[in-house]
Amino acid sequence: MLTDYHLHLRPDDVEATAAEHFTLANVERYRAVASERGISELGVSEHIYRFRQALDVWGHPFWREYAHDDLDDYCEFVREETDLRLGIEADFVPGAEDRLANLLERHDFDYVVGSIHFLSDRALDMEPYGIWDGTQSAEEIWQRYFQMLGEAARSGMFDILAHPDLVKVWGPARPDRPRPEGDLRRYYEPAIEAIAESQIAIEVSTAGLRKLARELYPAQAFLEMCLDAGAPIALSSDAHRPEDVGADYHQALELLQRVGYEELCVFEHRTRRLEPIAASGAGSTGMSEAGAADMESEASPR
Ligand SMILES: [Zn+2]
Ligand SMILES: [Zn+2]
Numbered sequence: 486m487l488t489d490y491h492l493h494l495r496p497d498d499v500e501a502t503a504a505e506h507f508t509l510a511n512v513e514r515y516r517a518v519a520s521e522r523g524i525s526e527l528g529v530s531e532h533i534y535r536f537r538q539a540l541d542v543w544g545h546p547f548w549r550e551y552a553h554d555d556l557d558d559y560c561e562f563v564r565e566e567t568d569l570r571l572g573i574e575a576d577f578v579p580g581a582e583d584r585l586a587n588l589l590e591r592h593d594f595d596y597v598v599g600s601i602h603f604l605s606d607r608a609l610d611m612e613p614y615g616i617w618d619g620t621q622s623a624e625e626i627w628q629r630y631f632q633m634l635g636e637a638a639r640s641g642m643f644d645i646l647a648h649p650d651l652v653k654v655w656g657p658a659r660p661d662r663p664r665p666e667g668d669l670r671r672y673y674e675p676a677i678e679a680i681a682e683s684q685i686a687i688e689v690s691t692a693g694l695r696k697l698a699r700e701l702y703p704a705q706a707f708l709e710m711c712l713d714a715g716a717p718i719a720l721s722s723d724a725h726r727p728e729d730v731g732a733d734y735h736q737a738l739e740l741l742q743r744v745g746y747e748e749l750c751v752f753e754h755r756t757r758r759l760e761p762i763a764a765s766g767a768g769s770t771g772m773s774e775a776g777a778a779d780m781e782s783e784a785s786p787r
Contacts, residue, residue, distance in 0.1 A: 486760040488526040491721030503554040514727035522731035528570030530598045542584045570595040577637035596752035599643025610654045617662040635679030645719045649703040656697035681714035686750045691733040692723035719750045
């Protein structure tokens with residue numbers, strides 16, 4: 486079986502409305518690409534900050550700008566009109582754990598994808614509110630990032646840890662946003678310790694291939710440490726448009742095979758089970774086409 490659990494039904498532009506994108510016709514477009522690529526299990530995980538209710542959790546100006554939609558309407562649409570698993574991508578905001586937990590508990594999600602896009606109020610992966618202004622070293626940012634990833638894992642609020650080494654997003658094209666020198670496992674360690682304790686599922690995401698990083702999330706060394714820690718895997722593309730559903734899965738499947746993962750997590754009402762990864766080359770058709778087609782801008786999907 487193949488899954489794609491980290492899907493957004495719309496691009497990240499603030500103008501991309503729910504009314505336009507939360508439609509059966511749009512879901513059909515995602516389904517069509519998924520079936521071409523041999524992916525049967527799909528779930529959506531819209532950004533929590535696009536819903537008004539999220540402002541009870543955090544009042545960052547970026548969230549205030551984006552929080553237009555109603556979370557109950559989204560859940561109702563996905564549950565009642567589609568055959569998609571119902572997920573959500575929720576940012577881990579230290580200090581707001583109780584408020585986020587309350588919000589999540591009020592909805593019947595199949596899974597919650599936990600993300601870190603901000604360290605304090607500074608963004609890792611976009612320009613506005615960006616953290617890479619030279620006031621903190623790359624070493625400091627990497628250390629803080631993986632520490633916080635561990636806290637997110639330990640919080641118990643999330644089923645899947647999204648794009649685990651997102652901090653590398655800018656890649657070598659931005660030497661002003663470098664990755665630290667040498668063996669990066671020293672940064673991963675605090676996160677891996679928390680992953681081992683919590684047994685949270687780790688997302689293997691092809692989104693990094695479409696960013697300046699040009700790499701899968703996470704790096705092979707990180708994934709090897711996850712395997713040693715006994716953590717299972719969730720496979721996703723983080724697509725924000727139909728053509729990216731299952732994008733570049735052949736690369737993700739090669740990585741999983743190299744590291745020694747043979748099963749994927751499947752989620753229902755926040756319980757998970759493991760299924761063998763499809764043995765055939767399923768998921769490889771049409772990949773290069775989608776991968777090569779217009780690379781998204783670095784400020785795009787998150
Ligand atoms: Zn996402
Ligand atoms: Zn994200």
